[in-house]
Amino acid sequence: MSLQQESLVLFIAIITVFIAATSTTARAQKLNSSNCKSSCGTGKHANVVPYPFGFSNGCPIILKCNQTAGDVKIGEFQVQNITPNGILINIPAECDRSIEKIRPLFGQNFRPSSNNSFLLQNCNSSYKFSSGCVISTRSLRRDLNLTNCVDKNHDLNCYSPVPGDSDTFDYQSMISTQCKSVFSSLVFGWESSFVSFQIERVKLEWWHSGDCADNRCSNNATCTQVKLRDRNFGFRCHCTDGFAGDGFADGNGCRRGKSTWRYICNLF
Known part of the structure; x- marks a missing residue:
């Protein structure tokens, strides 16, 4: 066999290996997404979430699904929005909600954004909140219809993470406040040149x-x-x-x- 023929055979072999490897990768990628169940509910109640979210073990980020109602949740909290920039969670105002209830929001691939401020109750008076934000429950009763808080005199402490080099904060930092209850949450952000503000919401950063x-x-x-x-x-x-x-x-x-x-x- 001549040198030219040997070179041609070698070139064909390299191309064949490249095509095989590319096909294998494409099949693996298709398998990754096909193994992830992305639909929750049936009929008019069905909701579909984008990859990498889903409701089965083949999904990188697993959410909870109520198949009958089509409800999508993290822990006991309703998912309101999923976008390329975050997950918006509905956290209704509730007096004396155990702080343990929000632990599921601190997952392996998502955690509360540093743009959140949690409204905490039943706190140890020795803890010094860096924000110095204390809101009277009375000022929120009318807007949030808190009939279950009418006879309570608990103040709300605003807890925000200390600015740092992370886009999120962890559950342990919440525990360090020595507060027993989570009333609700506030989300701050920028829209054009204006500051946006949402109450009863938590924004989660998510990642692959x-x-x-x-x-x-x-x-x-x-x-x-x-x-x-x-x-x-x-x-x-x-x-x-x-x-x-x-x-x-x-x-x-x-x-x-x-x-x-x-x-x-x-x-x-």
Whole structure:
């Protein structure tokens, strides 16, 4: 066999291996998303969440599903919105709700954003809240219809995480306040040049394990790193303008069209 023929055989072998590897990767990516159950409920009550969210063991981020009603929850709290930038949770005002009830919001792939302020009750008077925010329950009764708090004289302490190098804060920092109850939560943010403010809401940062250096977003998608504690990172993918989809290489990727990457619970 001539040198030219040997080179041709070697080239064909390399191309064959490359195609096989690419096909195997594509099949694995398709398998990853197909193993994740993304629908909750049936008929008009059905709600579909985007990858990497879902309701089975094949999903990187598992949520709770009430199959009959189509309700999507984390712990006992209703999911209101899922977007490329976060998860919005409904946390109705409730007096003397045990602080243990919010532990599920501090998950493996999601935690409350540093933009939240929790309204805490039944706190140890020795703890010094850095924000110095104390709101009288009486001032909120009318707006929140707190008939179960009429005879209570508990004040609400606003707890916000100490500014740092993390986009989230952990459950242990909540426990350190020595408060026994969580009344509700406030979410602060910026919309254009205005400050947005929502009560009875918690915003969670969410992430896929890894970081942007892993290059696990699909074509036509951008990667956003989420700063976690102890100098760790997670990442999120988002299709660029003009493309729709979940943005993940192991999900449904991006396709041309108007972005509809959003889950909105039917109850809101």
